[in-house]
Amino acid sequence: MDIQEGKQKFIESWGKMASDWGINRTMAQVHALLLVAPDALTADEVMDGLSISRGNANMNLRALIDWGLVHKKLKSGERKEYFYAEKDMWKVVRQIIIHRKKKELEPMLKVLDEVAGVEANCPQSESFCTVVKDIRTLSQKADKTLDTLIKADSSWFSTIFYQMVR
Amino acid sequence: MDIQEGKQKFIESWGKMASDWGINRTMAQVHALLLVAPDALTADEVMDGLSISRGNANMNLRALIDWGLVHKKLKSGERKEYFYAEKDMWKVVRQIIIHRKKKELEPMLKVLDEVAGVEANCPQSESFCTVVKDIRTLSQKADKTLDTLIKADSSWFSTIFYQMVR
DNA sequence: TTTTGTTTTCAAAAATAATTGAAACCAATG
DNA sequence: CATTGGTTTCAATTATTTTTGAAAACAAAA
Structure with missing residues (x-):
């Protein structure tokens, strides 16, 4: 080739x-x-x-x-x-994360917060409340993690990857 | 609501x-x-x-x-x-990772490996070789990380998240 | 075997997304 | 100012994706 x-x-x-x-x-x-x-x-x-x-x-x-x-x-x-x-791939990844987080994760999180109003007066609908709570928790974790990633530099990125794959 | x-x-x-x-x-x-x-x-x-x-x-x-x-x-x-x-959100995330990794990440990785044949007899086209090498390295890291994630259990997932957000 | 309740398939239609290309626009230059 | 070289816009077209719905297939029950 x-x-x-x-x-x-x-x-x-x-x-x-x-x-x-x-x-x-x-x-x-x-x-x-x-x-x-x-x-x-x-x-x-x-x-x-x-x-x-x-x-x-x-x-x-x-x-x-x-x-x-x-x-x-x-x-x-x-x-x-x-x-x-931009050819620095870590910057590329970071830009993509920033953009997609803003356009896709954040609006979803906003809806989950709104919907959590229902969750407040729960047990009425067990599965709905549980699922929303779980997804919300997970999304918030993801959101925070991405924030950290965005702030992190390339070497930190490698470090965490290294940690993850042992 | x-x-x-x-x-x-x-x-x-x-x-x-x-x-x-x-x-x-x-x-x-x-x-x-x-x-x-x-x-x-x-x-x-x-x-x-x-x-x-x-x-x-x-x-x-x-x-x-x-x-x-x-x-x-x-x-x-x-x-x-x-x-x-399936209502266990960790399982849901895992299934989605498995599916998308197989259908999207792996084919891309395969192409990068093929294209790496070019990379072998490099400096001819500096930027091409560098970019491909960088993306390949990054993708391989991502691939391994996802493998680890797939094998990991929910608590491990929380642990790594916790680590990441300090 | 036939009937009945249900799922599956898939060609055609509808909805959505991407692309074209020509006109409008913009700004540097003569 | 008019011209020239270039960019932007956007209505119309084209391509792609999704959905429909009716027919075919299936399988349990009569």
């Missing part, structure tokens, strides 16, 4: 995985393309590289910037924008 | 969260419905409870069984099947 084929496979696979996780496939492919690019790319290069339209490229580049996974670079004397991906 | 309204909110929210994570919304709603149900439900009760068709209910109940999140129960003397959800 040569580099070109390898890149191709990587981009495809990264896109597939993302779409399994509810993330736009093309967004992930743009991300992958930038990850394996030796230098920052222009919107046109992204369009060509993935055979997608200008609108699509633009939308997904913006989304990636919004997620904090891609940055813009302006070359002096040039008018067009260049895009490059 | 009364219990009915609480259940409703919970089911909606569980479904929303699932669809954010690339899981069929209705599947998650069926799961939520069964989680908060005091007893096992029939397919018809699920259909009524969520206003969905028989085919849809059947498909998603099967999928939940496949994920190991729901079980079938046959009441003696009765012809129809009853369904109930």
Whole structure:
């Protein structure tokens, strides 16, 4: 397998995985393309590289910037924008955690808190109260853990992983 | 908020969260419905409870069984099947990890291994090799960690969480 | 064997999500 | 200011995913 084929496979696979996780496939492919690019790319290069339209490229580049996974670079004397991906994988993981926590975990937690109002005057509906309480406890733990992870640095990350796998 | 309204909110929210994570919304709603149900439900009760068709209910109940999140129960003397959800949240988390790891992490890891063939005769394309190597290392760590998690019991789970949040 | 109650299947329809492309916009330059 | 090179927007289209519902399959009971 040569580099070109390898890149191709990587981009495809990264896109597939993302779409399994509810993330736009093309967004992930743009991300992958930038990850394996030796230098920052222009919107046109992204369009060509993935055979997608200008609108699509633009939308997904913006989304990636919004997620904090891609940055813009302006070359002096040039008018067009260049895009490059954050390549420190620990930063990448952290950005993804920050984004998904905010958009998905926190709203769920909010609902669980609301619903916990019911839980207060419990035994009426045993299983409902128990389940909500359990999920809420678990989610709160997850929330706190993620907060810690977000604040932690890369070496700490390795340390905890090492601990976990013994 | 009364219990009915609480259940409703919970089911909606569980479904929303699932669809954010690339899981069929209705599947998650069926799961939520069964989680908060005091007893096992029939397919018809699920259909009524969520206003969905028989085919849809059947498909998603099967999928939940496949994920190991729901079980079938046959009441003696009765012809129809009853369904109930696993309510031990640690088991639920574990089943989800098992399923998603197999379907999503492992295929990605396989591709990374293949692509690592390119990595072998590296410096040709610096960034590609570095990125692939980093992601591969990270994925392998995640894979091992999840294996440990899967084997671990609930108390261990709490312990590690406790450690993480200090 | 036939009837009856139930589950399963799957092609077609509906709903949802992603993509296109051309027009509008923006700002640097002549 | 008008032009040029580039970015953004978004209604319409296209692709993908989900759902329906009726027919087929199954299996217990008559």
